[in-house]
Amino acid sequence: MMEIRTPKTHKAKRVLEKRAPKLVENGKKTLILHGTKTSATVSSVLMELYRLKKGGAIKYSRRNENIRPFESGGETSLEFFSLKTDCSIFVYGSHTKKRPDNLVLGRMYDHHVYDLIEVGIENFKSLLSFSYDKKIAPHEGSKPFICFTGEGFENIPELKQLKEVLTDLFRGEVVENLNLTGLDRAYICTAISPTKVFLTHCAIKLKKSGTIVPRIELVEVGPSMDLVIRRNRLPNEGLRKEAMKSSKDKPKKKVKNVDQNDVLGKLGRVYIPEQEVGKIPMADKSKGVKRERREGKMKKNKEEGSASKKLKESE
Amino acid sequence: MDMETDQIHQIDVGNLLAFNPSHRFPSAPSSREELVKECVTEGTKLVQAIADTLFNFPSTETSDGPLVQLPRPTTKLPREKHLPRPKPPTKWEEFALKKGIQKRKKDKIVYDENTDQFKRRHGYDRVNDDNDIPIIEAKASDEPGEDPFAKRLDDKKKRVGKQEKNRLQNLKTAAKAGALPSHVQLAVTALPISGTKTQPQKIGKDALGDVAGLAATSTASGGKFDKKLPGEKPPKKQGKHHKYLPVLPHRGKVDEEKEQTNKVLSKLLSKHSHEILNVGKAINMYNDKKEKKKSGRSDKLKAKKDITKKKPYANKAQ
Numbered sequence: 169m170m171e172i173r174t175p176k177t178h179k180a181k182r183v184l185e186k187r188a189p190k191l192v193e194n195g196k197k198t199l200i201l202h203g204t205k206t207s208a209t210v211s212s213v214l215m216e217l218y219r220l221k222k223g224g225a226i227k228y229s230r231r232n233e234n235i236r237p238f239e240s241g242g243e244t245s246l247e248f249f250s251l252k253t254d255c256s257i258f259v260y261g262s263h264t265k266k267r268p269d270n271l272v273l274g275r276m277y278d279h280h281v282y283d284l285i286e287v288g289i290e291n292f293k294s295l296l297s298f299s300y301d302k303k304i305a306p307h308e309g310s311k312p313f314i315c316f317t318g319e320g321f322e323n324i325p326e327l328k329q330l331k332e333v334l335t336d337l338f339r340g341e342v343v344e345n346l347n348l349t350g351l352d353r354a355y356i357c358t359a360i361s362p363t364k365v366f367l368t369h370c371a372i373k374l375k376k377s378g379t380i381v382p383r384i385e386l387v388e389v390g391p392s393m394d395l396v397i398r399r400n401r402l403p404n405e406g407l408r409k410e411a412m413k414s415s416k417d418k419p420k421k422k423v424k425n426v427d428q429n430d431v432l433g434k435l436g437r438v439y440i441p442e443q444e445v446g447k448i449p450m451a452d453k454s455k456g457v458k459r460e461r462r463e464g465k466m467k468k469n470k471e472e473g474s475a476s477k478k479l480k481e482s483e
Numbered sequence: 484m485d486m487e488t489d490q491i492h493q494i495d496v497g498n499l500l501a502f503n504p505s506h507r508f509p510s511a512p513s514s515r516e517e518l519v520k521e522c523v524t525e526g527t528k529l530v531q532a533i534a535d536t537l538f539n540f541p542s543t544e545t546s547d548g549p550l551v552q553l554p555r556p557t558t559k560l561p562r563e564k565h566l567p568r569p570k571p572p573t574k575w576e577e578f579a580l581k582k583g584i585q586k587r588k589k590d591k592i593v594y595d596e597n598t599d600q601f602k603r604r605h606g607y608d609r610v611n612d613d614n615d616i617p618i619i620e621a622k623a624s625d626e627p628g629e630d631p632f633a634k635r636l637d638d639k640k641k642r643v644g645k646q647e648k649n650r651l652q653n654l655k656t657a658a659k660a661g662a663l664p665s666h667v668q669l670a671v672t673a674l675p676i677s678g679t680k681t682q683p684q685k686i687g688k689d690a691l692g693d694v695a696g697l698a699a700t701s702t703a704s705g706g707k708f709d710k711k712l713p714g715e716k717p718p719k720k721q722g723k724h725h726k727y728l729p730v731l732p733h734r735g736k737v738d739e740e741k742e743q744t745n746k747v748l749s750k751l752l753s754k755h756s757h758e759i760l761n762v763g764k765a766i767n768m769y770n771d772k773k774e775k776k777k778s779g780r781s782d783k784l785k786a787k788k789d790i791t792k793k794k795p796y797a798n799k800a801q
Contacts (some may be wrong), residue, residue, distance in 0.1 A: 170670065172668075173668040173670050174668075175667055181666050184665050185666060187600070188567075188665030189565050190567060191566070193562060196563050234714060241712070241713025241714070242711060243716065265582035275563075277562065277565075313503070314498065314500045314525045316500075316502040316655070318503075322502075322504045326763035334560065335500060339498055342498075342556060345553070347538070347548045348548060350547075357523040360518065360522075366519070368526075368576075381535050381538040381539065382534070384530045384531045386527045392519070403561075407684045410565070412561055412562075413566060414559075414566075415566060
C-alpha cells in the first residue's frame with residue numbers, strides 16, 4: 169500500500185521546491201561538524217570557517233563518533249545529515265594521534281559522497297589575532313575573490329582537486345549582477361610545496377588610481393593556515409561525467425527555413441515535394457472501402473435488382 | 484602591462500577566480516613572514532588583474548552603487564543534484580496524444596440554462612450541482628427498490644476512487660522514472676499481503692532486536708566472527724547458548740559428559756522422580772506417537788486438517 173504525502177502548508181511546499189533538483193541550482197550549503205576528538209586549532213578553524221560562510225553554512229556542535237569519511241560504511245551519517253540539511257559540501261574536523269589537526273573537505277552529489285580530500289592544519293593563525301582597521305572589515309556574505317598561485321595547482325592531481333574544492337567552498341552563490349562597492353574580501357591560496365598550500369583571507373582596500381580601475385591593496389584579516397595534503401578520494405569517472413553535465417552542453421540547433429522580418433514578423437519557408445499521383449498512400453485501407461469491393465457490390469446490387477425485377481416480372 | 488598579465492593569469496570573472504600557474508618561489512623563503520608577504524603580493528597582482536576586467540565592464544548606477552553584469556563562470560564545477568528528469572506522460576496524456584485531443588481552457592463563468600443565468604463552474608451556487616436535482620425520472624431499466632439519488636452518490640464515489648487510483652499509478656510510474664514532482668513523496672505504509680486478510684502487525688523495536696539477535700547468534704560460532712554492518716550494535720546475548728561437553732574424555736580429566744547424562748538419569752529413577760516427570764503426559768505422548776506410526780507415514784496424502792478447529796483428544800490416560 170502506497171501513500172501519497174504532500175505538504176500541508178505553503179511554507180513546507182516552498183521548502184521542498186527549493187530543495188528539488190533544478191536546471192540552475194542554488195548555491196551549495198556547507199555542513200561543518202567534528203568527530204570524536206578535536207583540538208583547539210580544529211575547533212577554532214571550524215568556528216571561523218562557519219563565520220566566514222555565515223549565510224550558507226550549518227554547524228553541528230555535537231561530536232559524531234560514527235563518521236569516518238574514508239571508510240566504506242562511515243559515510244551513512246554524513247549522507248543522512250546532508251539530506252536533512254540540504255548541504256552538498258561538508259567540512260569534518262578531527263584530531264587523532266596519527267592525524268593531528270585533521271580536516272576532511274568533501275562534496276556530495278545527490279546526497280552521496282562525490283569526492284573527499286583530507287588536509288592537515290599547520291601554523292594556524294586565528295582571525296582574532298590579526299589587528300587591522302575595523303572599517304575595512306569584510307561584510308558578511310559578500311562575494312569573495314579567489315586567487316591561486318603556483319604551478320602545483322595545475323600539475324599535481326591532489327592540488328588540482330583541492331583547488332576545485334576550495335573554489336566550490338568559497339564561491340557562494342553564482343550571481344549575475346554584482347555591486348562593485350560590495351567587493352571586500354579575497355582568499356589567497358599559494359602552493360608553497362607539492363604537498364602544502366598556504367591559505368589566507370584578506371580584506372580589500374580600493375585606492376584611487378588614475379583610471380576607473382582602482383588600485384587594490386590586500387590586508388590580512390582572517391584566519392591563515394597551512395594545509396598539508398594527506399589523503400584524497402577522487403570521484404569515479406562515470407559519476408564525474410554525470411555531475412559535470414549541464415543543460416547548456418548541447419548548442420542550440422540552428423533552426424532552418426525560418427526568417428525574421430521587421431515588417432512581416434516571423435517568416436517560414438515550406439517546401440512541397442513533387443506529387444506522384446499514382447504513388448500517393450491511400451489513407452483508408454479498410455476492406456469495405458476498396459474500389460474493387462465497392463464496384464463488386466454495385467454490380468451485385470444491380471444484378472439482384474434486375475434478378476428481383478425478373479422475379480417480379482415472372483410472378 | 485595589462486595584456487601581459489591577462490595572458491599569464493587564468494581569470495574566470497564569473498567566479499571572481501584567478502589562477503597564476505607560472506609563479507615559482509625563487510628561493511626557499513627565509514622566514515614565515517617573508518613567505519606570507521610574498522603570497523599576499525602575488526595575490527594582490529591576481530586580484531588587480533580581475534578588477535581590471537571587472538571595472539571595465541559597462542556599469543549601471545543604482546542607489547547602492549555601480550552594478551555590473553557578470554559573465555557566466557567558465558570553470559566547470561560539479562552539480563550538487565542530478566539534472567531534472569523529464570516526467571513520463573500520464574495515462575490520460577498518452578491517450579490524448581494518440582487521439583489528438585487538445586486541451587481546452589474552461590471558463591470560470593458558465594451559462595446555466597435551467598436558471599437562465601451565468602453561474603460559476605465550481606464552488607458555491609455552481610452550474611450542474613448534484614444536490615440541486617429535485618426529480619430524477621425513472622427509466623425502464625431501473626429496479627423498483629433502488630434509490631437513484633443514493634445511486635448517484637455511489638457512482639460519484641466510485642469515480643473519485645478510480646481517479647485516485649489512477650493518480651497513484653501515474654505517480655508510481657513517475658517515481659520509477661525518477662521524476663516525481665518535488666512536493667510529492669510516495670511512502671509505503673504496509674507491505675503487500677497475500678493470503679489472509681489480517682493487517683500486518685507493526686513489529687516493535689524490541690521484538691525486531693530480539694529476532695535480529697537470534698539470527699545473529701545462530702551460526703556455529705555464535706556470531707562471533709560475522710562481518711558486521713556499519714552501525715550495527717553487538718547482539719545482546721553473545722556466544723553460544725549451549726555448551727556441549729566433549730564426548731571423549733580428555734587426558735586425566737573426569738568424563739564430564741558421562742557425568743551429565745548420569746545425573747539426569749539418577750534424577751529420573753530416584754524416589755522423588757514423580758515430582759520431575761509428568762507420567763500422565765509422557766504416556767499420552769507415547770501413545771500418540773504409536774498411533775501415528777501405526778497409521779503409516781501418509782501425512783502428505785491425507786487431506787489437510789483445519790488447524791483452527793479444536794482436535795478432540797484421542798486417548799486420554801485413564
